Amino acid sequence: MKKLTIALVLTAITVSACGGATDGGLVVYSGRTENLVGPLFEDFTEQTGIAVEVRYGQSADLALLIQQEGDRSPADVFISQSPGAIGLLAGENLLAKLSDETGALVPVEYRNTSREWIGLSGRVRVVVYNSDLVDGSELPASVFDLVEPRYRGRVALAPANGSFQDFVTGMREVHGDELTLSWLTAMDDNESPTYANNTAIVQAVARGEVEMGLVNHYYNLRALAEDPSLPSVNHFFEDVGSLVIITAIGILDSSSDVEKAEELVRFLLSPRSQQFFSEETFEYPLATGSQATAELTDLVDLQVMTYDFEDLSGGLTRTKELIDASGLEAP
Secondary structure (H helix, E strand, O other), X not given: OOOOOOOEEEEOOXXXXXXXXXXXXXXXXEOOOHHHHHHHHHHHHHHHOOOEEEEEEOHHHHHHHHHHHHHHOOOOEEEEOOHHHHHHHHHOOOEOOOOHHHHXXXXXXXXXXXXXXXXXXXXXXXXXXXXXXXXXXXXXXXXHHHHOHHHOOOEEEOOOOHHHHHHHHHHHHHHOHHHHHHHHHHHHHOOOOEOOOHHHHHHHHHOOOOOEEEEEHHHHXXXXXXXXXXXXXXXXXOOHHHEEEEEEEEEEOOOOOHHHHHHHHHHHOOHHHHHHHHHHOOOEEOOOOOOOOOOOOOHHHOOOEOOOHHHHHOOHHHHHHHHHHHOOOOO
């Protein structure tokens, strides 16, 4: 078994050893990077006077760290890139139940039934393609068509990426392990090039190194915001290939100040924060009544895949086993 390396970045002041920020503020473990959520923490502190200390890292690594720390974890709040990692903590009763008031801020399909975690924003899986190299008519409606010989060597994957693994978990839940392993193996047999993450795939597609790649929708939108001349275009599937994946947030049951922690959760679901997600990070806002920016095709106009997101909170270990068994490897 490979050893898991936990790589974390600690910002702000030192975190105490047995729970809570040293100045009575909040400690957040964030699986989302600083450029995606850091400005919101600063805004929260400015508005409320509540200091926020943040550990940034991979969602799965942070969830494992919280597991190890148990009741002595300094974390008050955990933000996960997807339901998978936070579902692990919910399954071990490490998360507090959110209030009815907070739970009601988001439609029921974007939170777990016991209100231990709730969605903040959403991403959709797409295939990004280079329009100088690929005619849009060549793109299939189903992700399963990508195993055909005509796509050999043309579709990049990021098998070690959390969102790719969530997508594979979604495929398992909808279609079963046998078909999922068959698809993964066929993609490997079809000589799909592999990259470290979504950003690397979008960059490779834009420069013509590879013609297409499976990513989250917003990576290409950010690239186009910086350089509108790029030939990269998002294509949406009509099946599990365009699964909606949510960023989730929960409060640690061991938090010394659940009330302040829930205030942060509500702030991140406020119209101001939801607008930030939509306009600055090009994600889909999930709070009831929130509106997506014009650059985003409305979810109701897309034939994207949605289902019970609690299904994504389990089975990550099995998903990784299937990816390994398929032969796909990270670069």
